[in-house]
Amino acid sequence: MNDSYLRRDRVALTAAGVRAIVDAAIAKAQEMGVPQCIAVVDDGGHLLAFHRMDGARLASIAISQTKALSAARRKRPTVADGNGDPVLGLRLALASGGQFTNIGGGVPIVVDEQTIGAIGVSSGTSEEDMVVAAAGIEALGR
Numbered sequence: 001m002n003d004s005y006l007r008r009d010r011v012a013l014t015a016a017g018v019r020a021i022v023d024a025a026i027a028k029a030q031e032m033g034v035p036q037c038i039a040v041v042d043d044g045g046h047l048l049a050f051h052r053m054d055g056a057r058l059a060s061i062a063i064s065q066t067k068a069l070s071a072a073r074r075k076r077p078t079v080a081d082g083n084g085d086p087v088l089g090l091r092l093a094l095a096s097g098g099q100f101t102n103i104g105g106g107v108p109i110v111v112d113e114q115t116i117g118a119i120g121v122s123s124g125t126s127e128e129d130m131v132v133a134a135a136g137i138e139a140l141g142r
Helices: 015-032 060-076 086-097 126-141
Strands: 037-041 047-052 106-111 114-122
Touching: 015 037, 015 047, 015 114, 015 126, 037 060, 037 126, 047 060, 060 106, 060 114, 106 126, 114 126
Parallel strands: none
Antiparallel strands: 037 047, 037 114, 106 114
């Protein structure tokens, strides 16, 4: 096998890492008193875990997953795309077939300068969603 055709330095989340992210996000949402939908995806945007807290909005199920997918594939926080500008958000959603969003609450998970996945949080305000997402990612450093 020709090594020049391969990358061997791939970092990936384990199931334990995903659980730690979700558990920390849940704990932060409970502390804030804001029930949330929390999605964690791999670097390709494929769902690794999902949790809907009691009282979280049903519509937020799909939104949290879209935020996570968008952050993973675009390799930046969803809010970085126009800071929530509704016109840009509509353009982004239309151009991507509804797969991408610029609503805050999607944050990539970056380890060793590699985007290895993302977390998407929805059901609070964008600011609350971003705080809960950050708490989830912080769990990886513990």
